[in-house]
Amino acid sequence: MEHAAPQAWLLLALWLWPLLLMALAMRTQWRWLPALGALPALVSAALLPVGTQLSLPWLLLGTELELDSIGRVFVLFSALLWLIAGIFVATLMYREPIGSPSGSNHFAQRRFNALFLLAMSGQFWALVGVDLVSFYVGFAIMGLAAYGLILAYGDPAARRAGRLYLALTVAGEVALFAGLVSLAAHSGTLTPDPSLLAAAGGPSLALILLGLGVKAAIVPLHLWLPVTYTAAPIPATAVLSSAMIKVAVLGWLRWLPLGAVTWPHWALALSIIGLLSAFYALLIGLIQRDPKAVLAYSSISKMGFLLLLTGLMLGQPDLLGAGITAMLFYATHHALTKAGLFLGLGLYEQNTHQRRTQQLLLAGLIFLALALAAAPLTSGAAAKYLSKPLLQAAPWHWLSPLLWLMTLTTILLMARFLWLLRFPASKAGWEGTAAHPTESSAHFELNLLAPFLAWGLLLALIAALPWLFAPASFWPTNSANLLLALALCALVLILSKRGRNPLATLIGRIAPGDILGPLERSAQRLRTQAGRFQPGQRSTRSTESTRSTDPTSASETALELKLRGWPVAGALWLGLGMLLLLLLLAGAR
Structure with missing residues (x-):
């Protein structure tokens, strides 16, 4: 686009601005930089008209930026979530700076702020980049920075x-890169339309689905998600579980031939994989002890449901409009609600000594859990209602009972989450002792006021979401399922009181990451056996003693530690990236 409108340059600023702040974040301790990074994206999504385009032929292989109707929704809720998470970084995390319990080491905190902004920039670039190269570069930057x-x-x-x-x-990024390159080779363009995507063939789309499936945590590619959500800081988990994971959904909508061709076999395959992911995650989540792990498996289940909707759209091109509407609303609802749950959980854990604040936070978390469980009058119920045209038109009769069972289990999973908030899990299963806050510290801490208000604003938006965009006919959705699930929860409580809880022996038996534990143990046994039978292999004890006495080994260890340091590793990573970029530009000429 040779003569772009002045406001179109906001499409460049919305991902370039966080990059500029990233350079500043490594040199200054100003903690509000992460929150400021999302402002141009929020302004762009709110003010730019749909269809705004910006062509940058000098960037990469010719970058095409556009704020289409789908991308605008993703940019809007992502910018809002990055802004709120940035407020939490500026307040909640600075109570105990990363890197030192005493708060003396601020370099690690500056590094976190810089990577936070880098991941933000990558995601925004992927959201507005409508050519294959821009999407991949933004996707890769986001994924690597999140590490x-x-x-x-x-x-x-x-x-x-x-x-x-x-x-x-x-x-996943290697698979996605191979799929996008194959797609470009078959279509002959970096901006293929659905008809060209349909002509690309199955192998290209399979690679794209595989690469995006890792980011979406589709079973069995989900192993990273439960382990990550329980180990990362709350602000990082909030954006990982809400904004960044939804880039996979945008990739499905943008790089699959939706509406252009009917692929019944692909539709069936994606639907079955989505259902298996949803059910598997729900069942594993029910026996977790950590509320973060419960929310992690809930995310896997919801992404499985979105993959199911994608499969149904591949099999029913005539319902493309209804399907895109359902997926956009569902993705928005889940992103806002899941971020609210994680951020609220972080506030809840920080305010264990203030009874009134705890009660307010618990009430908000109950509301969010009900929304995620699709309780009547919530955004979850509206999302389920908007998905009905696709689900009811599915050609498989077995789908309806499975969806009913999935809805019921989701409600039970949210009940499990709320139970763990009030009663820390014990060996008996769902039983435990409530952690009651004391009456001390009557005044709310001022350094927690900003995140508390931001979280309250997020709750208000989630509450208003269905009333702004869903018809009034969604009101009674899921009423019967909610009543049945509450009855089942009451039955479990009664059995727990009598010491007959059927889930008691299962609670905690599977750690977050589920099959990761057996895989790690099997790999360890293989390494042990390989070392035992390797010719000339010395015992582990003698090898360790040799390393401790050999000065050459000690110098190698010191060199390894230096290479692993952030300044060296970061410089090498950036240098390699610049080299690849120069080679790419040279090849384009």
Whole structure:
């Protein structure tokens, strides 16, 4: 677009502005920089008309930025969530700065702020980049920067989660890159329309689905998500679970041939994978002890449901309009609600000594849990109502009872979450002792006022969402299921009082990450056996003693530690990125 309107340059500013603040964040301790990064994106989504375009032929292979109707929704709720999470970074995390319990080391906090802004920039770039290269570059920047957010605290749990996340993320980005390159080769353009996507063939789309499936945490690619959500700081978890994970949904809507072709076999495959992901996550989530793990498995289940809707759209092109409306509303509802749950949980854990504040926070978390469980008159009920045209038109008779069972189990999962808030899980299962706040500290802490108000604003938006965008006929949705689930919860409580809870023996038996534990143990046994039978292999004890006495080994260890340091690793990463960019530009000429 040669003569772009002046306001169209906001499409460049919405992801370039966080990059500029990132450079500043590494040099200054100003804690409000993460919150400021989302402001241009919020202004762009609110003021720019749909269809605003900006062409940058000098960037990469020719960057095309556009705020279409789908991208605008994603930019709007993502900018709002990044802004609120930035407020939490500026207040909640600065009570105990990352890196040192005494708060003396502020470099780690500056690094977190910089990576927070980098992940934000990458996501916004992917949301408005309508060409294949821009989407991938933004997607990759977002995914790699999130690795640093997960490692913020640096404890063993965070390092384990970071290694797993990085391995799966890199594998997913390689698959996505291969799929997008194949798509460009088949279509002959970097901005293919649905008809060209349909002609690209199954292997290209399979690679794209695989790459996006890692980010969406579709079973069995979900292993990173429960481990990550329980180890990362609350603000990082909030954006991971709400804004960043939804980029996969945008990828489905943008790079699958929805509405252009009927693919019954692909529709069936995606629907079955989505259903299996949803049910598997719900069942594993019911026996978790950590409320964060419960919310993590809830996210996997919801992404499985969105994959089900995507599959149904592939099989029913005539319902494309209703399907996109349902997916946009569902993605918005889930992003806002899940961020509210994690941020509210963070506030709840920070205010254990203030009874009145605890009661307000608990009331808000109950409302959010009801919304996620699709209780009547909530945004969850409206999202389910808007999904009915797709679900009812599905050609499979077995889908309806499975959806009913999934809805019922989701309500039970949210009941489990609320139970863990009030009663820490014990060996007996759902039983426990309530943690009652004391009457001390009658006045609300001033440094928690800003996140509390931001969280309250988020709750008000979630409450207003269905009344602004859903018809009044959604009101009674899910009433019978809610009553039945409450009856089941009452039955479990009665059985627990009598010591006959059927779930008691299952609670805590599967750790977050589920099949990750057996996989790690199997890998450890294989490494042990390989070392035992390797010719000339010395025992572990003798090897360790040699390392401790050998000066060459000690110098190698010191060198390794230096290379792993953030300044060296970051410089190498940026240098490699610049080299790849220069090679890409040279190849374009």
